[in-house]
Amino acid sequence: MNIQLLNHVAVHVADVKTSISFYRDILGLPQLPRPAFDFPGAWFRIGTTQEIHLIGNRTEAVHSHSRGTHFALQVDNIKAVEAELKAKNATFTGPKQRPDGNWQIFIVDPDGHWIELCEIRNTI
Numbered sequence: 001m002n003i004q005l006l007n008h009v010a011v012h013v014a015d016v017k018t019s020i021s022f023y024r025d026i027l028g029l030p031q032l033p034r035p036a037f038d039f040p041g042a043w044f045r046i047g048t049t050q051e052i053h054l055i056g057n058r059t060e061a062v063h064s065h066s067r068g069t070h071f072a073l074q075v076d077n078i079k080a081v082e083a084e085l086k087a088k089n090a091t092f093t094g095p096k097q098r099p100d101g102n103w104q105i106f107i108v109d110p111d112g113h114w115i116e117l118c119e120i121r122n123t124i
Helices: 016-026 078-087
Strands: 008-012 041-046 050-055 070-075 092-097 103-108 114-119
Touching: 016 041, 016 050, 070 078, 078 092, 078 103, 078 114
Parallel strands: 008 050, 070 114
Antiparallel strands: 041 050, 092 103, 103 114
16 A cells, blocks of 8 residues: 555535635635535645545534644744734634644634644654
8 A cells, every 4th residue: 555645634514604614714725616416515725636625514513622633734834824814803822832843823613623724844
C-alpha cells in the first residue's frame, strides 16, 4: 500500500446552508461542484488537491475539542489569519504558540467541530 495524501475530510453537519456560510465566508474556502447524491451536502477545496465534504442531516451530538477530535488547516501567516477573523467578528482562541514553536488558532464551526488553523515554521 502506498498512501499518497489525504484526499478529503467528511464533516457531518445539521444544517448545510449554515455550514456553507461558515466554511465559505469565515474560512474563505472555495466551494466545489458536488455530485448529485441523494443526501444534502457541500464540497470545498483546500489548497490544490484536498477537500472538505459537508454531509447534511446530522442528528447525533458532535464530540470535538482542541485536544480531542479536530482537524487542522495549515496557513501561511497566523497573524494575517487572526486579523481576518477579527474583521469578520469570528469567535476563536489564540494565536497560541505550541511547544514545537509553531502557532495555532482554534475556531469552532456551527456544529461544534473544532478546527485548528496552524502556521508551521518548525518541523520536528
